Amino acid sequence: IFSPIRNVICQExxxxxxxxxxxxxxxxxxxxxxxxxxxxxxxxxxxxxxxTVGVNCETKNFPAHxxxxxxxxxxxxxxxTQVTINFNLNQPYENVFLRIVRSGSDTTIVNFDDSxxxxxxxxxxxxxxxxxxxxxxxxLGSLSAGIHNIKLTVDEExxxxxxxxxxxxxxxxx
Numbered sequence: 305i306f307s308p309i310r311n312v313i314c315q316e317x318x319x320x321x322x323x324x325x326x327x328x329x330x331x332x333x334x335x336x337x338x339x340x341x342x343x344x345x346x347x348x349x350x351x352x353x354x355x356t357v358g359v360n361c362e363t364k365n366f367p368a369h370x371x372x373x374x375x376x377x378x379x380x381x382x383x384x385t386q387v388t389i390n391f392n393l394n395q396p397y398e399n400v401f402l403r404i405v406r407s408g409s410d411t412t413i414v415n416f417d418d419s420x421x422x423x424x425x426x427x428x429x430x431x432x433x434x435x436x437x438x439x440x441x442x443x444l445g446s447l448s449a450g451i452h453n454i455k456l457t458v459d460e461e462x463x464x465x466x467x468x469x470x471x472x473x474x475x476x477x478x
Contacts, residue, residue: 317392317451318356318357318358318359318390318391318392318451319357319358319359319392320358320392320393320394320449321357321358321391321392321393321394322394322395323397323476323477326476327476327477327478328474328475328476329357329391329393329397329400329475329476329477330357330361330389330391330474330475331472331473331474331475332361332363332366332389332470332472332473332474333363333366333405333470333471333472333473334363334471334472335403335405335439335471335472335474336471336472337435337437337471338471341363341364342363342364342366342367342368342469342470343364343365343366343367343368344368344369344382345381345382346381347367347369347380347381347382347383347384348380348381349380350380350384351376351380351384351385351386352384352385352386352387352388353366353367353384353386353387353388354387354388354389354390355388355389355390356389356390356391356392357389357390357391357392358391358392361389366387366470367383367384367387367470368382368383368469368470369382369383369384369467369468369469369470370383370384370385370386370387370406370412370456370457370458370467370468370470371383371384371385371458371466371467372385372410372458372459372460372466372467373385373457373458373460374460374466375465375466375467382467383467385457385458386455386456386457387455387456387457388453388454388455388456389453389454389455389456389473390451390452390453391451391452391453391454391475392450392451392452393447393448393449393450393452394449395449396446396447396448396449397446397447397477398445398446398477399443399445399446399477399478400443400444400445400446400447400475400476400477401441401442401443401444401475401476401477401478402414402416402441402442402444402454402473402474402475403439403440403441403442403472403473403474403475403476404424404429404439404440404442404473405429405437405438405439405470405471405472405473405474406429406431406437406438406468406469406470406471407431407432407433407435407436407437407438407468407469407471408426408431408432408433408465408467408468408469409426409431409432409433409465409468410426410458410459410461410465410466410467410468411423411424411425411426411458411459411461412424412456412457412458412459413456413457413458413459414442414454414455414456415454415455415456415457416444416452416453416454416455417452417453418453418455422442423459424440424442426438428440431468433465433468435469437471439471439472454475456473
């Protein structure tokens with residue numbers, strides 16, 4: 305007999321990650337102005353993408369584009385409306401930053417651990433539409449050891465065309 309409670313209890317904890325010598329906890333993509341390493345197509349009918357660092361957050365399977373919900377029906381084959389990245393820290397860290405590198409004029413909503421919301425605008429990034437990438441380091445402060453998540457969506461404020469492409473998403477310690 306299948307028991308949802310047993311299924312949840314028996315799930316393994318995601319592998320714990322440590323920062324490397326360069327301070328990087330995880331990196332999805334390479335900061336090089338090229339999004340070709342991401343999965344560009346085959347997202348039709350898929351609104352949300354979720355992965356766990358150390359399990360299945362490979363760049364080659366990560367959606368190349370994040371879409372605003374209001375334009376998803378037009379661009380859904382190219383990307384998703386929400387990305388969730390789960391990760392498990394081996395130890396507590398201070399001075400943790402989420403580096404977002406992308407193109408586009410839209411605003412990214414960063415929801416950290418389902419409670420703290422940040423807005424990263426195209427102006428903050430220095431990015432524009434048509435493959436003009438920019439980067440921004442969002443200060444997350446101190447993080448405890450254990451499981452965390454980052455949810456990324458596009459704000460409905462109407463800036464840009466409602467879709468942008470990733471270059472890299474990097475969690476690092478300074």
